[in-house]
Amino acid sequence: MIYQNTLAFATQLDEQDSLKGFQSKFLTPKHNGKDVIYLCGNSLGLQPVTAQSEVDQILKNWQERAIEGFFTGDEPWLDFHKRLTYTLSQILGANRDEITIMNSLTVNLHLLMVSFYKPTGNRFKIMMEGGAFPSDQYAIASQARFHGYDPKDAIIELFPRECEFTLRTEDIIRKINEHADDLALVLFSGVNYYTGQLFDMPAITTAAHGAGAFAGFDLAHAAGNVPLQLHEWGVDFATWCSYKYMNSGPGGISGAFVNEKHFNNKKLNRFEGWWGFREDKRFLMPSVFEGEKGAAAWQLSTSPAILLALHKASLDIFEAAGGIAPLRAKSELLTGYLEFLINGINEKHGDELFKVITPGYKADRGCQLSIVCKQNGKPTFDKLTENGVIGDWREPNVIRLSPVPLYNSFKQVFETGLILAAST
CATH class of the missing domain: 3.90.1150.10 (Aspartate Aminotransferase, domain 1)
Structure with a gap:
């Protein structure tokens, strides 16, 4: 134009x-x-204009139904989170069972690293962009320490060339290939918060897998902002927040993506909780965990209905806009x-x-x-x-x-x- x-x-x-x-x-x-x-x-x-009415409906149901609000009414709370996954799947380029809505971003980042940061022997390093959002730096450094590594040894930060402000994809790929023997995880932002650079996620994912590492992304500045095809690109995991481009309120609920190829991977560690148990048997209260199908097995605690209501108000707008x-x-x-x-x-x-x-x-x-x-x-x-x-x-x-x-x-x-x- x-x-x-x-x-x-x-x-x-x-x-x-x-x-x-x-x-x-x-x-x-x-x-x-x-x-x-x-x-x-x-x-x-x-x-969103409708945020107030969506929250009011939750409060009304709580007032009128109390605990029965989980099971009765037009929109029972028990499966509220699942009713939002269709629109999210379109925004993220994922299958519905590859995504779940839960927690906040950094909590999910830690939970996903429990599964996908698996240091062994010489393969213990994490690669990330230098100048990532500080919360990611804190989370990754603390994960390295938790596994007994000095972050200075375990974390590889990539910075732009001299006199440049953004990373070149070829430099990222080259660095991944250089560390093919010691790299356990490549964890980048989808969009860098400071520069606004959109990273080449499919190329980074392919290079990480070629080096024998997992590939994950923090999509805080990408979800609802740029087209994503997480499933098609083969991304192993991702998380995001909903309060930036997805307009779901300050501190709004987060979500997680786990590629379906990992659903039955028994070698992955995973923290487990009540809400991740298979829904059809959850209220039988068995003592041994049996996960819900897909990414939902990574859920821990009861979904917060009010936060989901705010998320719904925004996702309805995305749906009306045509995605x-x-x-x-x-x-x-x-x-x-x-x-x-x-x-x-x-x-x-x-x-x-x-x-x-x-x-x-x-x-x-x-x-x-x-x-x-x-x-x-x-x-x-x-x-x-x-x-x-x-x-x-x-x-x-x-x-x-x-x-x-x-x-x-x-x-x-x-x-x-x-x-x-x-x-x-």
Whole structure:
């Protein structure tokens, strides 16, 4: 598309947008009596309009049915989590029995590493991207220590080449191949939180398997943002959060993917609990664990109905939008338009005042652009905030802006460009 830096052009794109009505399905904070321009879905998605009524229904059932709410009514709580797996399976590119909804992201990361980090002899190392979200670094380091290894010896962190901001796929593959004799696990983000780089997950998975290692992904910034085909790619395991691009509330419930090829693998360790027991015999209370079919066997505790209700409110919107394909098509245009406007500011000043460190090729990124401010970074961010644009600041000089196709418009992106231009 040939972009134009005019309000008329942005308005025309909005009029042609098949998803233009979806902004009304979300509640937007106000600034000086007007809706903010919310470009922070990479940290916390907006609240669906139906979230309140979904939660109210749970409270009503609790009030009227108490314990019977698990078994009676139009939507019994006992299998609530399973009713959400169809839409999730489309978002994640997985079979329904390969995914389950449970816990929070880092809890699931630990539970999955119990199964898929199996150090033996010389094969004990974990490879990850340098600069991963700190929570992942903490979890992986503590898993290494738990198995008796010094994280400095067990963890291989990959960093971009000198003067570059993102990792090259060929460098990742080369490093995996170099460690074919000592690598136990390759664990990357799907999208790096800081740079917004979308990693080549199928290539990383293939290389990890070629080196004799498992391949897992933290999809916190990928789920609901970019197309995924976890089953087709052969990914061993993955986890994600639901409160960023999947708009399911602060600290919203997480989920886990386990490839079906591992369902009957008796060599995998697994922590087990009540909710992972096969549902048809759960209330017989046997003392020996017998797992539910598929990824559900990794569940531990009773599903939290209120968190599931919030998740449902958002997943219903994804379903109404037609899934990830139309969202991705609009996302590429929205983020590309923001990039075009930023590049125009730099060209006007004859200097790269705002350096976009997110990959320029649309296949290598999602919604987010990470922008290094050459000068006046924090004042520029504050200028955005003062004018009703909610983004995200990362030290020492990076502004993250994420136009989300469900609730952001081209006009909002255009107005953001005007504010950035006025701040220079």
